[in-house]
Amino acid sequence: MTTTEAMVMDVAHQVLGKVEQVLHVWDPLVDAVAENDEWRAALMDWRWPLVGAAIYITLLAILRSACKVGGLIGPFDLRWAVTIHNFILCALSFVMATMTTWEGVRAWRADRSFEDHYCDASRDGQLGIHGLEPTSPDRMLTGRVWVWCVVFYLSKYYEFVDTILLALRGRPLHFLHVYHHIIIVPLVLAFIQAEIFYFWVGVVFNSTIHTIMYYYYCMTSLGFEIWWKKHITKLQIFQFCWGIFTWWPFPAVCGYAWNAFTKAPMFVFWFNQAVLLSFLFLFVRFYFRTYSSSSAAAGKGKAAHGKAKANKARTPSTQKGRRKVE
Secondary structure (H helix, E strand, O other): OOOHHHHHHHHHHHHHHHHHHHHHHHHHHHHHHHOHHHHHHHHOHHHHHHHHHHHHHHHHHHHHOOOOOOOOOOOOOOOOHHHHHEEEEHHHHHHHHHHHHHHHEEEOOOOHEEEEHHHHHOOOEEEEOOEOOOOOOOOOHHHHHHHHHHHHHHHHHHHHHHHHHHHOOOOOOOHHHHHHHHHHHHHHHHHHHOOOOOOOHHHHHHHHHHHHHHHOOOOOOOOOOOHHHHHHHHHHHHHHHHHHHHHHHHHHHHHOOOOOOEEEHHHHHHHHHHHHHHHHHHHHHHHHHHHHHHHHHHHHHHHHHHHHHHOOOOOOHHHHHHHHOO
16 A cells, blocks of 8 residues: 555545544434333324324315415415425435434444345234334344434424425415325334334435435525426436335245235335335326426427527518519
């Protein structure tokens, strides 16, 4: 190794050491949450998604009626509220992507088999009356990885504010938007309750895309024009395809029967497949309706402009021809 290479390696080790120190700042708080059984039980209660969805739908119905143009109130100009909201979600998504990656990789480096990482040790879990009940004491989705997955879960409730702001501004509410926010909450909770360790990869993937997406929304709310909106939709579509196909080997690799619906991980498997397939259909349809139609409209506009320009260019010669005839 040359002197230059040694210096570069030394600097890299120092930088990584500083980064590790910064990331360890969270450890006391994260450990306190992970070790509190009462908090764990309260956070994993299945009543929260039901209550949250009921409040969300009721509030949207009220606001949609009240904030229409000419309605009882509003619509309101909430530019700065939208900007702050999008900035918070952009920053939160970045923190979740970073910290879940950090803790997930640390757990991944432990002396475990591929089966442990992909299937997890919770594969004896049953679907009980009170929800998903893993029974294995040797589960992997615990501690700090579990905490950041729970932070990701709680962030899905805060994302309800997306729709509330749209309603207050008198904007149309599409089925895709509302359905996406409602169904993702119980899906994330199901993954955490089944304690499937591989879920942390999905948390990182989704949080990374949301970092980009909410950055876009934050900047456009400030008046900046950003050209790559459709590529965010492409990333989301790719995420759904990745989520569908990387889970397909799950029953075979982990030794489940395809119809083992009472097993917690298989319940989550089919729930996840159904939700992601519905997302894929709705987002692909949205993509083609939004961007293909706009491209076609732009093409028609250019064609019309070219035709008008050609007619204008031909007009003098036509008039000159008429004068000659007369």
